[in-house]
Amino acid sequence: MNCPGGLPVSLPSAYAGAMSAPPIRILGIDPGLRNTGWGVIESQGSRLSFIACGRIRSDGSLDMGNRLRQLHEGLMEVIADFAPHEAAVEETFVNRDPQSTLKLGQARGIALMAPALAGLEIAEYAANLVKKTVVGAGHAEKAQIQMMVRVLLPASQAASADAADALAVAICHAQHRGARALRASL
Numbered sequence: 061m062n063c064p065g066g067l068p069v070s071l072p073s074a075y076a077g078a079m080s081a082p083p084i085r086i087l088g089i090d091p092g093l094r095n096t097g098w099g100v101i102e103s104q105g106s107r108l109s110f111i112a113c114g115r116i117r118s119d120g121s122l123d124m125g126n127r128l129r130q131l132h133e134g135l136m137e138v139i140a141d142f143a144p145h146e147a148a149v150e151e152t153f154v155n156r157d158p159q160s161t162l163k164l165g166q167a168r169g170i171a172l173m174a175p176a177l178a179g180l181e182i183a184e185y186a187a188n189l190v191k192k193t194v195v196g197a198g199h200a201e202k203a204q205i206q207m208m209v210r211v212l213l214p215a216s217q218a219a220s221a222d223a224a225d226a227l228a229v230a231i232c233h234a235q236h237r238g239a240r241a242l243r244a245s246l
Contacts (some may be wrong), residue, residue, distance in 0.1 A: 081105065084237070087144035087180070088230025089135070090222050091152070091171035093118060093163045096131050097222025100142045101213065103234035110213040112142055113223040124163075128170050135174035147175035148183045148233035150190060150225065185232050190225075193232040 083104040090097035099113035116134030118127035149171045155161045175182050188198035194212070195204050206224040209216060212231055216224075 085144045086230045087147040088226040089171045090225035091168040093167040097226035099227030110215040115222040131170045147180045190232040194228045
């Protein structure tokens with residue numbers, strides 16, 4: 061419909077939807093050797109939609125190689141089931157215990173390798189940036205992250221802190237992916 065000056069007043073919703081970018085499905089990963097959290101969301105403009113989340117557990121009684129295999133197989137299954145377009149992985153923080161840091165680094169390697177093998181573009185985010193993006197404070201507690209994930213993705217029922225953290229990583233990527241693309245093009 062046009063106003064007297066010939067300018068459109070509003071577009072029917074079918075046209076508005078057709079003019080927006082298609083949704084991008086994002087896999088967020090919170091790496092851990094015991095539990096690796098994962099969350100899948102869709103981002104379309106500023107709208108976020110919850111798709112699924114969970115965690116992949118490795119059996120602590122197995123040797124390191126088989127625990128890493130379990131994480132790899134679990135992530136590949138998630139990727140096959142939910143067909144994300146992009147992945148975001150939380151960066152590793154350095155722990156006081158060098159052995160724990162090394163083990164977390166190995167799990168993080170799997171978290172980077174699985175989406176790479178599936179041909180996904182992968183982004184990495186520091187934990188403080190994820191927290192600041194989702195909660196507004198870089199040193200937020202896990203309970204605050206879980207609460208904000210439920211606010212931003214009302215349909216999510218993150219059963220674990222690991223799954224909520226992974227959804228937070230995906231939300232962070234959805235918020236920062238445009239700026240990353242712009243920097244990459246310069």
